[in-house]
Structure formats: C-alpha cells, structure tokens
Amino acid sequence: MHVAVLGATGGQGGAVVSTLLDSGQRVRAVVRNPVGARAQALEELGVEVVRGDLRDVPSLVAAFGGMDAAFAVTTPFEEGPQAEVDQGLTIIAAARQVKLAHLVLSSVASADRSTGVPHFESKYRIEQALRQESDDWTIVAPTYFYDNMLGDVENLRAGRLVLPYPVDRPLQQVARQDLAAVVAAAVVDRAGHLRRRIEVASDAPSPARMAAALTRSLASPVEAVRTPLDLRRRSSDDMVAMWAFLNEEGYTVDITALHRTYPAISWTTFDDWAQQLSRNADS
Secondary structure, three states: OOEEEOOOOHHHHHHHHHHHHHHOOEEEEEEEEHHHHHHHHHHHHEEEEEEEEOOHHHHHHHHOOOEEEEEEEEOOOOOOHHHHHHHHHHEEEEEEHHOOOEEEEOOOOOOHHHHHHEEEEEEEHHHHHHHHHOOOOEEEEEEEEEHHHHHHHHHHOOOOEEOOOOOOOOOEOOHHHHHHHHHHHHHHHHHOOOOOEEEEEEEEHHHHHHHHHHHHHOOOOOOOEEEOOHHHHHHHHHHHHHHHHHHHHOOOOHHHHHHHHOOOOHHHHHHHHHHHHHHHHHH
16 A cells, blocks of 8 residues: 555654554655654655655655555644644545545544634544545544643653643543554544544553552652643643543443454553653663
C-alpha cells in the first residue's frame, strides 16, 4: 500500500508513519517544510517527503496523487477552530479531486455529542462535511493522549501531576502508537473500515493511578493534585471547555469492546507508557 500521511512530523502523524513502515507499507510524508530536520529524518527512514499545505488544495492534490490511502489530522491550536474547519475542507476537496480510495481522518472522541468544546465542534463539522462528500472514509477519534501530561514538565519535575480533574476518577486516554495501530489496521483492511467512526482509548487511569505509575517509573515521588477549573482560566477557553466537559460527562468509549475488536494490537496501559517514558529518559 502507498499511503500519504499529513502532519507526518507531528505527534499523531509521526506515530502513524512509524507504524505503517513497521507493517510494510510505503509512506509519503506530506509536510509544510520538506527541508526541515524532522522531514530529513523521515527521508533517512525511507519515507518519501513532499510539500503540502492544508490551506492549498493543489498542493494536496499533488500529494495524494497515486496513493491508495491517506491519513489526515487537523489542528485548531495555531489559528483557531474555523481555520481547522478550513483545513478539513481543503483535505476533503483534494481527496475528491484525485478520487482517493480511502481517507482516514483523525477527529476526537465525543465530537458527535454536542459538547460545546470548540475543537470538538470544529472536528465534527469536518466529519459531517466528509460524510456528505464521500463514502471512502474512516474516522478515528482518540480520547485524551497520555503525552498531554508532558506539557506540564515543570510541575512533574517538582513531583506534582496537576490536572483540573478529580484525582480518583478514571480518565479515558490513549497512546499515540495505539491510535496509529488502528489507523494501520484501517488502511490494510479498507473494506472492513469504510464509513466507520472508531473512538479509541487505551486505558482509563485516574490521576492517582497515573501518579503512582510515574512514581514507580521515575523512582521519585509524584503526587496527583487537582487544580480548580476556574484557576485554569489562564489557559484558553477551548481547554477550559474541554476540562469542564470531562468533569461533567467525559468520554464514553467501550474500551473492552474496542480491544476485543482489535486483538492484534498490543494495547498500551498507562503503566506501560510510563515505563517507556522512563526508558526514553535514560537513553
């Protein structure tokens, strides 16, 4: 299979590239800066690197040409939710022009539940547009990423896992490599995944359990600390809305059924991920 990966130098896209390569697929990385260090590192792995801009349909038409499938991820965190919708429409238009056989789109779990979270709503608008334009799609919808906690390195170094969330309440989360494994499964088994929306979670640890796993893996005490949501007003309104949703309702992935559907995936528990984090820090 020849697969184009948008955002190949980012977290999700990078994990998808690695997993596709490991499964024997041919990968074309679609990046904004083909001469950057991350793009050059992909080339060294045997990945074809081409330029593509999520604001420019012709560049994506060229990038999708000759491909059996494409993985696409959009973001609202640079220019806002409407810009994310525009990115999605650009991707859909390019896929339509080249008659792409299979577009695997990354969204977010619970985007279809009218949460009011800005980046959930923008991703769902893209999902709706994709459904209207084509039947040749699969939507993967991850929950909260384990890696998100690395955005607060200062507190972690001080032995505090700080989240605006009850310390004893489970929070559905996902490892990037597990999401990538679902993407790879969808690419390989196109017929079994067309017109499917798949919400993806690896585990549901509470912050207290996360802190205990980090304490073991880092060999240093880590305490789970709940920050009142109103103190997070220093963050974006989008993030405040997301945490309000997670506190009030939360994701509803049937993790047991999902893992049963994909028995070949070595699902990563948070404890597993924390151990990987420790090994990476030591290397």
